[in-house]
Amino acid sequence: MKPMKSSRKPAAVEKWVVNASPVIALARVGQVELLMRLPERVVIPQAVAQELRNAPEENPLAWSAIKAQYGEPAKTTYSNYLQWSMTYIYPDRGLAFVAAEGPDVVFIQECFIPMTLDEYMNTWGKLLPAENPFTE
Numbered sequence: 001m002k003p004m005k006s007s008r009k010p011a012a013v014e015k016w017v018v019n020a021s022p023v024i025a026l027a028r029v030g031q032v033e034l035l036m037r038l039p040e041r042v043v044i045p046q047a048v049a050q051e052l053r054n055a056p057e058e059n060p061l062a063w064s065a066i067k068a069q070y071g072e073p074a075k076t077t078y079s080n081y082l083q084w085s086m087t088y089i090y091p092d093r094g095l096a097f098v099a100a101e102g103p104d105v106v107f108i109q110e111c112f113i114p115m116t117l118d119e120y121m122n123t124w125g126k127l128l129p130a131e132n133p134f135t136e
Contacts, residue, residue: 015041020051025105063088063099063106070095074117077125081107083134091120 016039023044026035035042044052066088067073073088081098085107089096091114098108112124 014039015043017043017045018048020048023048023052062104063097063101064104066097066099066106073097075121075125078129078132080129080133087128089117089120089125091115091117096120096124 016035018035022035070090070093073090074092075089077087077089079085079087079098082100084102085098085100087096087098094112094114096110096112097106098110099106110124112120115123
C-alpha cells in the first residue's frame with residue numbers, strides 16, 4: 001500500500017517586525033505583553049531597539065503635557081474609544097483629544113476649524129455619548 005500524501009501545507013510561522021511606536025504606546029499603558037501574545041514571533045530590529053533605549057521618558061503627547069500646555073478643557077465628555085478614555089475639547093483652539101488620565105496617554109488628537117463650544121457640540125459633539133457607553 002502506497003503512503004498517502006497530505007494536502008495540508010506546513011503551517012507558516014507568523015512573524016511580526018515592529019517599529020518603536022507600538023512598543024512605546026503599549027509600554028505607556030502597561031500592556032507591552034500584548035505584543036508578545038499575538039504573533040508567534042516578534043522581531044525588533046537593532047535600529048528600533050536603539051530608538052527604544054534613547055526614547056525620552058516624557059511623552060510629548062501625554063495627557064499631562066497637553067493639559068499643562070492648554071489648561072483645563074472647555075468641556076470633558078465620555079468617549080466611545082476605550083472604557084476609561086474621555087474626550088477633552090478645546091473648541092477655541094480647534095482641538096479635541098481622546099485621552100486617559102490614569103495611564104497619562106493621548107489616543108487621538110482631532111484638529112478642526114476653531115469654533116465656539118456650542119458650535120462644536122452641535123456638529124462634532126453630536127457623535128459623543130451623553131452617558132458612559134461602557135457601563136452595564
